[in-house]
Amino acid sequence: MTAEFWIIQTFNGLSYGALLFLLASGLSLIFxxxxxxxxxxxxxxxxxxxxxxxxVWRTGSFTAALVxxxxxxxxxxxxMERLFLxxxxxxxxxxxxMTIGFALMFQDLALLIWGGDPYTIPLPAALQGIVxxxxxxxxxxxxxxxxxxxxxxxxxxxxxxxxxxxxxxxAAVDDREMAQGVGIHVPVVSLxxxxxxxxxxxxxxxxGGGFLGVYPGADFEVLxxxxxxxxxxGLGSLPGAMVGSLLVGLLDNFGKALFPELSxxxxxAPMALILALRPTGLFGRA
Amino acid sequence: MKMKVILVRxxxxxxxxxxxxxxxxxxxxxxxxxxxxxxxxxxxxxxxSALGKDMLNGTELYLDGIGFQAAGRKVELIxxxxxxxxxxxxxxxxxxxxxxxxxxxxxxxxxxxxxxxxPLAEAQRIPTTYPVMSSDDLTQRKPAKWVVRTxxxxxxxxxxxxxxxxxxxxYKRIVTIGLDYAFGWESVGGFQRTFEDNGGQVIQKIxxxxxxxxxxxxxxxxxxxxxxxxxVFFGRAALQFVKQYETxxxxxxxxxxxxxxxxxxxxxxxxxxxxxxxxxxxxxxAALDNPANQKFAKAxxxxxxxxxxxxxxxxxxxxxxxxxxxxxxGGRVEDREALLAALRRVELRDFxxxxxxxxxxxxxxxxxxxRRVDKVGGKLQNSVIATFxxxxxxxxxxxxxxxxxxxxxxxxxxxxxx
Numbered sequence: 001m002t003a004e005f006w007i008i009q010t011f012n013g014l015s016y017g018a019l020l021f022l023l024a025s026g027l028s029l030i031f032x033x034x035x036x037x038x039x040x041x042x043x044x045x046x047x048x049x050x051x052x053x054x055x056v057w058r059t060g061s062f063t064a065a066l067v068x069x070x071x072x073x074x075x076x077x078x079x080m081e082r083l084f085l086x087x088x089x090x091x092x093x094x095x096x097x098m099t100i101g102f103a104l105m106f107q108d109l110a111l112l113i114w115g116g117d118p119y120t121i122p123l124p125a126a127l128q129g130i131v132x133x134x135x136x137x138x139x140x141x142x143x144x145x146x147x148x149x150x151x152x153x154x155x156x157x158x159x160x161x162x163x164x165x166x167x168x169x170x171a172a173v174d175d176r177e178m179a180q181g182v183g184i185h186v187p188v189v190s191l192x193x194x195x196x197x198x199x200x201x202x203x204x205x206x207x208g209g210g211f212l213g214v215y216p217g218a219d220f221e222v223l224x225x226x227x228x229x230x231x232x233x234g235l236g237s238l239p240g241a242m243v244g245s246l247l248v249g250l251l252d253n254f255g256k257a258l259f260p261e262l263s264x265x266x267x268x269a270p271m272a273l274i275l276a277l278r279p280t281g282l283f284g285r286a
Numbered sequence: 287m288k289m290k291v292i293l294v295r296x297x298x299x300x301x302x303x304x305x306x307x308x309x310x311x312x313x314x315x316x317x318x319x320x321x322x323x324x325x326x327x328x329x330x331x332x333x334x335s336a337l338g339k340d341m342l343n344g345t346e347l348y349l350d351g352i353g354f355q356a357a358g359r360k361v362e363l364i365x366x367x368x369x370x371x372x373x374x375x376x377x378x379x380x381x382x383x384x385x386x387x388x389x390x391x392x393x394x395x396x397x398x399x400x401x402x403x404x405p406l407a408e409a410q411r412i413p414t415t416y417p418v419m420s421s422d423d424l425t426q427r428k429p430a431k432w433v434v435r436t437x438x439x440x441x442x443x444x445x446x447x448x449x450x451x452x453x454x455x456x457y458k459r460i461v462t463i464g465l466d467y468a469f470g471w472e473s474v475g476g477f478q479r480t481f482e483d484n485g486g487q488v489i490q491k492i493x494x495x496x497x498x499x500x501x502x503x504x505x506x507x508x509x510x511x512x513x514x515x516x517x518v519f520f521g522r523a524a525l526q527f528v529k530q531y532e533t534x535x536x537x538x539x540x541x542x543x544x545x546x547x548x549x550x551x552x553x554x555x556x557x558x559x560x561x562x563x564x565x566x567x568x569x570x571x572a573a574l575d576n577p578a579n580q581k582f583a584k585a586x587x588x589x590x591x592x593x594x595x596x597x598x599x600x601x602x603x604x605x606x607x608x609x610x611x612x613x614x615x616g617g618r619v620e621d622r623e624a625l626l627a628a629l630r631r632v633e634l635r636d637f638x639x640x641x642x643x644x645x646x647x648x649x650x651x652x653x654x655x656x657r658r659v660d661k662v663g664g665k666l667q668n669s670v671i672a673t674f675x676x677x678x679x680x681x682x683x684x685x686x687x688x689x690x691x692x693x694x695x696x697x698x699x700x701x702x703x704x
Contacts, residue, residue, distance in 0.1 A: 005507070008506045009503060009506065012500075012502040012503055012506060013503075015502075016500050016502070108331075111331065111335060115336060115339075116333075116334070116335035116336030116337075116338075116339065117336045117552070117553075117555075117556055118336075118521060118522035118525045118526075118553060118556060119525070119556045120525055120526070120529050120556070120558075122558065128533075130534075130535040137534070137535045139533045139534060139535070141533060142502070142533075211500070211526070211529065211530060211533060212499045212500060212526060213499075213522055213525050213526050213529070215333070215521075215522040215525075216332070216333050216335060216336075217332070217333030217522075218499075221497070221499060253500075253502070253503045254503075256494075256495065256498065256503040256504065257503035257504070257506075257507060260466065260492075260493055260494065260495055260504070261466070261493070261495070263495040263497065263498070264495075264497070
């Protein structure tokens, strides 16, 4: 194991963790504000990728794909929350059942619209190169993922921590009834957070589509990762989602690189340990 | 009240007559040639649905071409969706055999399905063909009397390829990377055996868990002194691996070789220039220029709107194989022993993949093609650059000696040069 191995694998883990952050931060926010365990969150990732794919095919623009994917899936999220989930407010089991129902329907619809063939989203030339540093080689695209996730993370942190809207969201996370009591319109906050969470997952789907591809089954492949991130980090916590994503990205990467036959073990054993010691996750509050 | 009773009685009587008729008719119809029923198991929903559609389209294309008629009898195709799941496949297989009373059972995708269907075929004494499932032992150390393989086995084309790479490309040191389960082990095993028998050395073997979608942790470990990398993937993993091999900056520096599914036409059209130059081997290529394949490929494109994958060809060939056997026994498919014997006697020269006969373990003896991904008319294709005729699953080895060796697994053959 040379220094090179550790540097490259750390970079791989960080870039994969960055993608997981885009996927999981929305799931964490949604749970924080609405206490909804959204099993359709992986579907947002997959559908975002498919919408992005169609847009790149038509327009050739990767930027347009990012925007269109995020907007389209935000609208789907709004529809789901406004028309269905809101009616089940407080009924955890009903909500879980409904989100898994949506996930299965989205799976069938995607198969119907895009067929079963796997695709990768074509990347602009600027993102395709390699940055070399001595003997080390870093794919530009993976650097791009880290940059995007950092920007998104910073923006979310500023909004949540420094703005009035952020204060309203934090209030709704901490105590829904109290927030309602002091005049915060919690249903609107919920709707906004749901749309934002869906859009972030879709953004992850388009970016992931550039190197993981877009294919049937991607939804349920990424879903456990999103949940591990959120549970390890602490439900509803943005710093938790950040730390959780990097931790899971690094664990998954080093697990696969060092002990490939134990790839689930190296991911889930630390999760079990963290939960045993801190049942609310690293940054969660009881 | 009375009215009601009468009504019920009349209905019951009517039902009795109807039942009696349905029950009475089939035996006579059978004797006079009712439909010949073929039961096809294919993953039509779920992650492998694209492959399942190719399987179905290939089968239907052939049966359409003969107007669903064979030996003067109608042919009925009954399709069941396995959802790409072995337990479902087994339930549906039982339904096809017990309820639909099919005369031939066929299809299946996963190796595990193959091993699960073996006992069913034996217990039910149902003539069964495997067009796709390729696990070596299905026709080697654990053959089933009632099963005939019309497709291939995993190591068959790799024996040819390992020797060809050592002798023709003259590569000395190769790193293998493949899916960590039977299909990967058997493909890598076949390649390694003949590559090393011909002077090459496998210097590193990397196995990727089936749940991998980011291949960076593996690709970045490939030893730099390798002359080439040999990869075994299929479906979305093939697409991801080939793309990420390029992203990691390895394309153009270390040539990429692979088994047939890594550049199969089920994923090739979705690949970009990252796939150019990859060399592989398989018993088929959509770019084969024999007349049977040209006719088939054209008809398949017209029906399915895409070029045929090996899954499509093997199911087309499989359907013809079954029909040829049916014709050979004059359509008397009720005689199961005769049908099975006929399935094991099929030998034709003009399948799209080329001439095919069958060995006594139930595996095809057929051409193996070494292919290279080229761009022709703006589209990627597997151009055939070498043809090895009539290749048996045992290659140049003596079958009895070969079968004394253990099955190729994760740790066999061992890796003395790693």
